[in-house]
Amino acid sequence: MIETIRNAWKIPELRKKIIFTIFILLIYRLGNAIPVPYVDVSALANYFSQLSNTVLGLYNAMSGGAFAKATVFALSIQPYINASIIIQLLTIAIPALERLQKDGGEEGRKKIVSITRYTTVGIGLLQGFAYYMLLKNYSILTDTTIWAAIVVILSFAAGSAFLMWLGEQITEFGIGNGISIILFASIVSRVPGAVGSAATYVNLGTLNLGHIALILLGILVLVLIIVFISNSERRIPIQYAKRVVGRKMYGGQSSHLPLKLSMSGVMPIIFAQSIASLPATVAAFLPTPATGSFWSGFLKAIDTSSATYIIVYFLLIVAFSFFYATIQLNPIEVANNLKKNGGFIPGFRPGKPTADFIAKVLNKVTMFGGLYLGVVAIIPIILGSTVKVSSLAIGGTSVIIVVGVALETVKALEAQMLMRHYKGFLE
Known part of the structure; x- marks a missing residue:
């Protein structure tokens, strides 16, 4: 593996792709450190310390710890993964989508990708609303007005949509599958914390x-x-x-x-x-x-x-x-x-x-x-x-x-x- 990366680095075009992928990952890690407004981060950390064995603990692991900190990338790529699975299942259940996938060619593939993107935004809004209600019910928010709710929910949804776009950029201009690379970076980023623990x-x-x-x-x-x-x-x-x-x-x-x-x-x-x-x-x-x-x-x-x-x-x-x-x-x-x-x-x-x-x-x-x-x-x-x-x-x-x-x-x-x-x- 190391030899393959060393040989790829010697090729100018591949070197540009590797540098581009690293740059996108740096943007992702920067977003993981920016908290959403109106959230008491210390109270949220105390709450999540009791939920390591639940589904929320799994989400936190898949987001590289961003979920427990309520950052703009807290939802990570989970909305996109869920949207992809839903569209894949609907493609089997709905004949029109099945024809679009099999007989639509490149144009059909683009339409399915667009449907997946819109579904990702919808799921991001739903999960953002659910996360906001969780924060509100456990008094982790510093402001519970309507304006604060709109800002928090839209921040979570926008973060998930932006991550989806970053993943697509890696797939097109970088190395490998962008969504998988982001998930890889999320998990690897927890290694230093695991060593410290x-x-x-x-x-x-x-x-x-x-x-x-x-x-x-x-x-x-x-x-x-x-x-x-x-x-x-x-x-x-x-x-x-x-x-x-x-x-x-x-x-x-x-x-x-x-x-x-x-x-x-x-x-x-x-x-x-x-x-x-x-x-x-x-x-x-x-x-x-x-x-x-x-x-x-x-x-x-x-x-x-x-x-x-x-x-x-x-x-x-x-x-x-x-x-x-x-x-x-x-x-x-x-x-x-x-x-x-x-x-x-x-x-x-x-x-x-x-x-x-x-x-x-x-x-x-x-x-x-x-x-x-x-x-x-x-x-x-x-x-x-x-x-x-x-x-x-x-x-x-x-x-x-x-x-x-x-x-x-x-x-x-x-x-x-x-x-x-x-x-x-x-x-």
Whole structure:
């Protein structure tokens, strides 16, 4: 990876793209330090110190700590991610959007991108309003007038829309996928704070050097597993029949259909964690139940470090993995495309037998990918319970995002360098 970055830096055009990406990230980090007006930041910090294991804690981690500080980028890119998922689901459910995506060409793609942008602004306004109500209900605002409400809500929504634009600029003029790069920067920015917290725990005696070594070993194992699975795929062999068109013969070559073992990425973990942490999040907004009561025992049973939570979390990850795999790849559509292009899978007739075989292989690959994501997600929770550090609960999600984005960015650099060193067919 370091060698790839060094070689890319030697190419003037790629060097400009790298510098542009770094400049955009500096703007993003600057926005993370600018608080929204009318917010008592110290009171907000005390409030969020009790919510590390809830959905709000997850949002805070994905925003690089900006959510707990109520900065202009507090909502981060969550509205854009949610809007992308919603539009993707609606594309399957609404025939007009499906036709626009499949048959609309470049113009159809631009329309879907515009719809996603407008949806992002709408979701940003809704989440900004929800965040404002949270601040108001817990007396964290210094001014509760209508004008203050408008300023706070519009600041949050404008920040999320501006981040979406920054991500698009990185994608077009920088290196890699802009949204992924911003998410990567958000998570990496918390590393110094995590190191400082670990030093504090060591000084207090909560952690010792053995615990630190165990955490580092666990992170190393996670990275190795993620890199191996990210580069693994199941290849289905495909043979194309020979065709004679005029005096030329086409086809006859062999190819393969690659199925990634981790096809859905980190999205099943994010969705599963949001749902599994929902009871703890709701409980954080309600009065603390009496010790020994039914609700006290219930909340203890669904705590984010309990066995019940871990089991439910694991099962939700596997379920969402199948859901996303179904959205991304339709075996019937793949079989029809192969049949139209004269391709077939050796040993299976075109049409329904081919679709059934692809569906069978896809289910096996998705099951393996879901189990892999589940194991990666629950290892930090178990490790955090072992060393008594609850902030490790979202470590699996963070490590998957960081490693995945790093691999994708390096591949993008290698592809651009290969394109510039390729001499073509003229020599």
